[in-house]
Amino acid sequence: MTRKPLDSLRVQLLLLIIGSLVVAQSISLWLFVDERSLAVRAAIGAEAAGRAANVAMLLEQAPKELRASILRAADSPLARFRTDPQAAVDHLDHRAGGAVEARVRSFFGAEDSREIRVELHEVEREFPPMRSVPPEMAAEHKQMMHDKISGLELTLSIALEDGTWLNVDTRFQRPPLQWPIFSAVSFGFTAAFLIGVAFWYLLARLTWPLRRLAQAADRLGRGEENKPLPVAGPSEVRELTDTFNHMQERLVRTVADKTRIMAALGHDLRSPLTALRVHAEMVDEEETRDALVKSIEEMQDMVERTLAFARGMAISEAPETIELGEFLTELKCDMLNAFRLETDTPLQVRLRPQSMRRALRNVIENAVRYGDDVEVTYSREYDRASIWVRDHGPGIPETQLEEVFEPFFRVETSRSRETGGTGLGLSIARTIMRSHGGDVTLQNHPDGGLLARLDLPFSQSSNQQERTIS
Template sequence: MRKRLDSLRVQLLLLIIGSLLVAQTISLWLFVDERGLAVRAAIGAEAAGRAANVALLLERAPPDLHASILRAADSPLARFRIDPQAAVDHLDHRAKGAVEARIRSLLGAEDSREIRVELHEVERAFPPMKMMPPQMVAEHKQMMHDKISGLELTLSIALAGGTWLNVDTRFQRPPLQWPVFSAVSFGLTAALLIGVACWYLLARLTWPLRRLAQAADSLGRGEEREPLPVAGPSEVRDLTDTFNRMQERLMRTVADKTRIMAALGHDLRSPLTALRVHAEMVEEEETRDALVKSIEEMQDMVERTLAFARGMAISEPPETVELGKFLTELKRDMVDAFQLETDAPLQIRLRPNSMRRALRNIVDNAVRYGEGVEVTYTREYDRALILVRDHGPGIPDTQLEEVFEPFFRVETSRSRETGGTGLGLSIARTILRSHGGDITLRNHPDGGLLVRLDLPFSQSFNHQERTRS
């Protein structure tokens, strides 16, 4: 799961989806606020219209009808009354302009009476109106079962004779409603944007990068590959083209160095053979033996150089083999037997001949300097481990790394029969590193030397394993 979240494609998709959600949330919040403002303006205009009409009606009707007019104008959330004082005693209110303009437009442009407006938020029960009919009182109690969290608008309109028409009206904030159409449109937009456009664009971006990563892994294992096709965005095309040039230069450099070493070792054979012939013609025995011995040492060094050059060669094509079967065949082909403990089948990609040569060198060293050689293999995460242990004297800790140097021998004699050539471990490490792996040595706590070889699985095989799991 964590590897999927680390994917560039998944992270970009999550970023796009998150951005869409944030944008949709902001738009919904703005929509709800605009809806509240629209409802507030509509209710304020309606209350202002009713108040202006009642004020005109009261001024034109006889005083004995005023009480009936006020009762008729009352509602569960609106109260009209005539008082000697204005209910609004201060004038600085945010809704005064719009409401007052609405009232004056209904009263007439020439009307200059004083109009006061007050608007504020409330959260408390609204008592029933005085002289409210029983059915309206019951309706009011049903509506006021819970406290209202809304707005209260108070109007004070000056009447003829020095009295004031005071109007108290309250209205609840509009409930938050989920906009179904907006949600559906968001879902369709996200599906089209992500499923079609983004997925195609991200695939066009990530597939060349994935292919480039596989090619880099293959190059690290020494596999020769054709140049990658240049595709994708301009940055990815530049990266692919740069990788192709780098791969060509590296392969050419390695091939040139290997060819030079092989040619040098080969060309030295002829003059050394001629020197050997001339040395054999020396009559003095002591001088002849010294010359022949020096020439033999030089020929030995040439052969070692050629062997090391062959160990660096990486022209063999890689193959996918089953590791247990590969080690079983190696055991059968070797003269000096070793104990092999097989494990679950492991498919691994390697160059069989080169890897067989590396393992032969390691096992031969273990047989030469130790006894009871044991070979085991297992899987550790995305790598295959091969462990070779002997029960010999081991190697001093200070020389565990030096033994990989060319021509270095722990055995200090100059005899090839007892000390070997000093190139076996060096060639083995070169082969392992050309596969993208490595070799490490350590002395086992119970005695003997433990050689650890680790090899990476091929990326294609890893991908298949993850798909099955």
Template sequence: MIRTRLDSLRVQLLLLIIGSLVTAQAISLWLFVDERSLAVRAAIGAEAAGRAANVALLLERAPQDLHASILRAADSPLARFRVDAHAAVDHLDHRAGGAVEAGIRSLLGTEDTREIRVELHEVERAFPPMRTVPPHMAAMHRQMMHDKITGLELTLSIALADGAWLNIDTRFQRPPLQWPVFSAVSFGLTAALLIGVACWYLLARLTWPLRRLAQAAESLGRGEEGKPIPVAGPREVRDLTDTFNLMQERLVRTVADKTRIMAALGHDLRSPLTALRVHAEMVEEAETRDALVTSIEEMQDMVERTLAFARGMAISEPPETVELGDFLTRLKRDMLDAFQYETGAPLQIRLRPHSMRRALRNIIENAVRYGSDARVSYTREHDRVLIRVRDHGPGIPEAELDEVFEPFYRVETSRSRETGGTGLGLSIARSILRSHGGDVTLQNHPEGGLLVQLELPLSQNSDSQDRTGS
């Protein structure tokens, strides 16, 4: 059931649109987070540069005994100041620290040429405890940061006038991935509005005409009388609908013309045959008269069969939805138990009852005539139903299994109507089955006899009820 829904054009297009929206939103969020990271890095670099320049100037201008107090006051949970004999930065990384160095020199003065070293790299280790932070605040800070900070470390080394170095360690986390509530609500409303209103309406304009077209094609294949489909939807769908309507009109007209010609031909032959019968009765020689009458009667029978064949091809009876088991039971009763019937599971099938009854009668009567008995059963295979009629007769040569469906073809080569029919029974049956969107095939059973298999499409109501029940 789920796979069937996923095969729907509307569902696939909706999934494509939703996937595109989610992908676009994810890319936007990633770019937004990267921009935030760059902004935070620039802000912290600027703040570190300002504090480092001010502390360096203050240390050079303040007495020596105040240096320790100045360093303690400058410390913070994420920044550590100290004065060492050697620079903490042993190499230069101007790609990462050029902006920081420029900020420091702008605060120190343009004439200041002291050496400034900057290093920026990723770290993942515990930060040394700050001198000015109380123990309980340090513990809370470590717990909040899970005892270590994963992010970036900015190390500055500024040369002082007395030859010492001011070393500053500053660390900051990369900004975590955040999706504000407002952004989430905005995305949800936009997606709902786009999919629920615009896309659903547009997809409905596309899929509903296609579904209606598929139903019309199925009805035409079943032989039901089809009406022109209303033209709707996009231009391509409208062109397809116009083409289908034209094809349906031509097909129905062609079949009707051929059927009408055949019926008219058979009807017009009745008058000359009747006249021949009258003239034949006037022949005095008995042997000649009987031969002529027999030939004329055979021709009259063939004309009647031709008219019956034409009526079998005509699509005039309205289709009905019937339960196949009840339909076969009534047929068995009407034929005075001429065949054995194996009941099966209830199946709803759409057919023209009188035409289908005629097709089954022809096949069952052939089975009883040439195979001495007939056994009828049916099963369901996917969206089709198979009706099997088996006899225990001699069967049909393999080379003639397809030829027997040709009009007036007889396996029994004599012209006697007592030993064989006119050869139209199977032709009429196949025409009726194909007008229902099905077909009929013959095969010799491995255990002897002939197996006739009638294939018909299931009713859509039956199929939907079965899916609901399963």
């Protein structure tokens, strides 16, 4: 089974670190831009307030015939000054421009109680023509603003001593988003440092022990010999590795103890059975003697098969990497062409040859004994190799497809042309397949007969090589 790159713990942790860094830098940039915008707004508001207050005082002190000249001189591309009978700000809600009003009053003095109105709001519309502005300057400013101004508009109305109002319209654009060079360099160095340290040290220190642990678990499931893993990495990984080492030790000891007990029982039963055979031969009555000898021979056969079953549970043979088609061809030659074989696709698998040959022989001989025209094929099924053994016999009742794997269980009435076996062949085959990390299952074929499937998983090292190639 292929694994996507994003499924890797190392890649996910690296993306999490880089993503967190990007989010943190983005928040910092947003805060910087907002603070900069507030600072620019305060500076422009203070400048506009001081300029308006100075123009108001100049208008009150200068002769009336000079007012038009003063207003034209005060105009700029972003500010318009005019005197009107009415205030441009027609409401008394000054909360939005309290700081601007305070700034204006500071120029007139604390005893001055004239009315000052301020209105501050966002705008986004075409820039209106300005009075007394040269056409070329207005066109250049319009192009600079992309024909529209988007920002803040400050309208200020100051009451003059003669009852008129000085109305000031000031517009300024929001400061554009800027990425300071220092922030970009800082981000680059921080990201490079995190990638280098986190990827090559911290993540490797975390993921390599986990990968080594997964490979060891795969080898243990396939029955291969495992040495205790070195305890390394973070505390959680060290605890996990130590627990796996203890589990592996207990499993190997338990299997070895059970195998040793079964072998000892089978071996110890040989001597009494041999003695019984000798005593049976001394019986004078022929019919009784033959019955005793037959029973003793059956018991001896069961003891031998029990020993064979115990040997099947033992894991002593070293695994090898072989080509499955060639392996099945050699098995066919050894069994005197007892079945048809199709070997189309080269397939490399890792197994213990003698044990696997024994498991396949038991399944194939069982098919030959109870069926006709046995056919053996194999295929790749995701992360495992599957060997299919099909016969054309009567099949097995669905309720007994699992019971036939029990030791000494025989289905004599459903699919036997002649009595044979002691019911250990399929049990031995399943034991061997499971020691490889696989299994044996049976199912009745839709077209008749029995279909046996032997699954053999690929090792993790083989899967890793295939993922690297792909």
